[in-house]
Amino acid sequence: MGMTLVLPAAAEQVLFTNVHIFDGVSNKRMENASVLVDGNKIKTIARGSIEAPGATVINGGGRTLLPGFIEAHAHLMLMGPSLPAMESGTTWEDFAIHGTRMAEMYLMQGFTTVRDAGGGNGGLRRAIDAGDVVGPRYYPSAAFLSTRGGHADFANYTAPVGESTNFGRLNMAQEVDSVADVQKYGRNNFRMGATQLKYMQSGGVVSAFDPWQLIAGSQSEIEAAVQVANEYGSYVMAHSYRKEAMMKALNAGVKSIEHGFSFDCEVAKLMNKKGAFITTNLTAFDPGLLDIPAVANVPASLEKAKSASKTFADYIPNMKKCPVKRAFQTDCVGSVGACNIQIAYEKHLNNEFFGPYASLVTMTSVGGELVALSGDFMNPYREGKLGVIEEGAYADILLIDGNPLEDFSVVGTGDKWFDAEPRPESPETIRLIMKDGVIYKNTLN
Ligand SMILES: [Zn+2]
Known part of the structure; x- marks a missing residue:
């Protein structure tokens, strides 16, 4: 018998619009930007909008887009x-x-x-x-x-x-x-x-x-x-x-x-x-x-x-x-x-x-x-960079409520250890998780 786990298929192109980007390096976000993912890589990053007919559009609603x-x-x-x-x-x-x-x-x-x-x-x-x-x-x-x-x-x-x-x-x-x-x-x-x-x-x-x-x-x-x-x-x-x-x-x-x-x-x-x-x-x-x-x-x-x-x-x-x-x-x-x-x-x-x-x-x-x-x-993942949002990097992307540079708790922190309550499977504030161009979580709708 074979039980196959069915993963969501990667769309050809995914376009994130209306996001503020923390790129993994800079201490300021790029405001009001768009990110185009093509397959498993980041293809284009731009302020404002990107023309990508046929791409699946995800409106970030002013959230922070950052590297996984x-x-x-x-x-x-x-x-x-x-x-x-x-x-x-x-x-x-x-x-x-x-x-x-x-x-x-x-x-x-x-x-x-x-x-x-x-x-x-x-x-x-x-x-x-x-x-x-x-x-x-x-x-x-x-x-x-x-x-x-x-x-x-x-x-x-x-x-x-x-x-x-x-x-x-x-x-x-x-x-x-x-x-x-x-x-x-x-x-x-x-x-x-x-x-x-x-x-x-x-x-x-x-x-x-x-x-x-x-x-x-x-x-x-x-x-x-x-x-x-x-x-x-x-x-x-x-x-x-x-x-x-x-x-x-x-x-x-x-x-x-x-x-x-x-x-x-x-x-x-x-x-x-x-x-x-x-x-x-x-x-x-x-x-x-x-x-x-x-x-x-x-x-x-x-x-x-x-x-x-x-x-x-x-x-x-x-x-x-x-x-x-x-x-x-x-x-x-x-x-x-x-x-x-x-x-x-x-x-x-x-x-x-x-x-x-x-x-x-x-x-x-x-x-x-x-x-x-x-x-x-x-290195099994040697065709692109990890940990950054830049053109050519792997499409490992999070969309998070709020601005983690100002309120770090939105990355899913917990301020207790030994006497902490059990935690949810995934922090609510992490609204979207993409790895290698594949979306594993999306609670935006
Ligand atoms: Zn160890």
């Missing part, structure tokens, strides 16, 4: 409640079903592109791009590359070194303890559909074996990851906390620093010199984190959390003082409903810390530049 959002660090496969629980008690079906539901949730939250920071291989992207699953453009990293006892070692305490694991068999996480391991599993990741590599250079707070201060991997191991990525014209993203770790990664050629909680102006300088990016999950600075059971009830985790939050106190001030290219990330692991809430709260915190304009740039054009680092042949 870009999530630079998600884990669509990781369903919770904890990574060891997933390692011991889940099959490929659980992950595939969760990934499918997460993909749809992300698209309906306005994210037309998602970069996966570990766990997802090429299968979900094939299904989305074939139209079998509703979801965003998808940039998976395949297996986390992590040292023994590192941040992606989810095996139980007595698991022998190098033993096959559930995550290893599904190529969701691999233990790499030498240059040869990094090369073997890094290449295997590209074989499995990765568009870039993810290396775990630091530890974490709630994970079992790894102090957050860990500096995992020798310089030559990180360089090996970069070298393998370069073989494919792509790049490495590194889960990196301490300054020493970030400097090491940047000097090895890593292009995307994940979290980077000890960020300072010296790191910023090297980052800008090397053309590297940082992605920030600002929920990590929520004071409520110290109260969640996974932290509060585990003395070792609580101690780690306290020392981490002390060390990371200057993160936001340093970022304002010494700006770098910063992309949006949520890093949610858990249920679809919980991640929906966390995404909305992450949007809210971006605005709280950086204001609407910087937050919008982070969620659009910077993300587009970042995912394009996957290069000329591993």
Whole structure:
């Protein structure tokens, strides 16, 4: 039996009239404009009207037209409640079903592109791009590359070194303890559909074996990851906390620093010199984190959390003082409903810390530049730009009530996290969602 999901067909041409454009870059909207979409690309942008006989006309009614959002660090496969629980008690079906539901949730939250920071291989992207699953453009990293006892070692305490694991068999996480391991599993990741590599250079707070201060991997191991990525014209993203770790990664050629909680102006300088990016999950600075059971009830985790939050106190001030290219990330692991809430709260915190304009740039054009680092042949979406409204760019477009440069809440923020109410499938203020020229939501009529 075959149940085929019927997607709305892309019209040949769609003409948006009467819109104000936020293009992903400029701090002012282009007022009273029109945008003509031809197939899956933006063909023409103009003030006033555009002559396009035969196009399907969508009157924007003075709303804001902007690029679809870009999530630079998600884990669509990781369903919770904890990574060891997933390692011991889940099959490929659980992950595939969760990934499918997460993909749809992300698209309906306005994210037309998602970069996966570990766990997802090429299968979900094939299904989305074939139209079998509703979801965003998808940039998976395949297996986390992590040292023994590192941040992606989810095996139980007595698991022998190098033993096959559930995550290893599904190529969701691999233990790499030498240059040869990094090369073997890094290449295997590209074989499995990765568009870039993810290396775990630091530890974490709630994970079992790894102090957050860990500096995992020798310089030559990180360089090996970069070298393998370069073989494919792509790049490495590194889960990196301490300054020493970030400097090491940047000097090895890593292009995307994940979290980077000890960020300072010296790191910023090297980052800008090397053309590297940082992605920030600002929920990590929520004071409520110290109260969640996974932290509060585990003395070792609580101690780690306290020392981490002390060390990371200057993160936001340093970022304002010494700006770098910063992309949006949520890093949610858990249920679809919980991640929906966390995404909305992450949007809210971006605005709280950086204001609407910087937050919008982070969620659009910077993300587009970042995912394009996957290069000329591993980037699955290489025929146009992402994260911008410009002629020749992919037609990934939102129409939103109001002006997000003045009232950021219209992008679908939520000002609560742990005690938030369940959120709607899609924010009401996001009236239209188009990806690749196809309309997935339209409540304008
Ligand atoms: Zn992550």
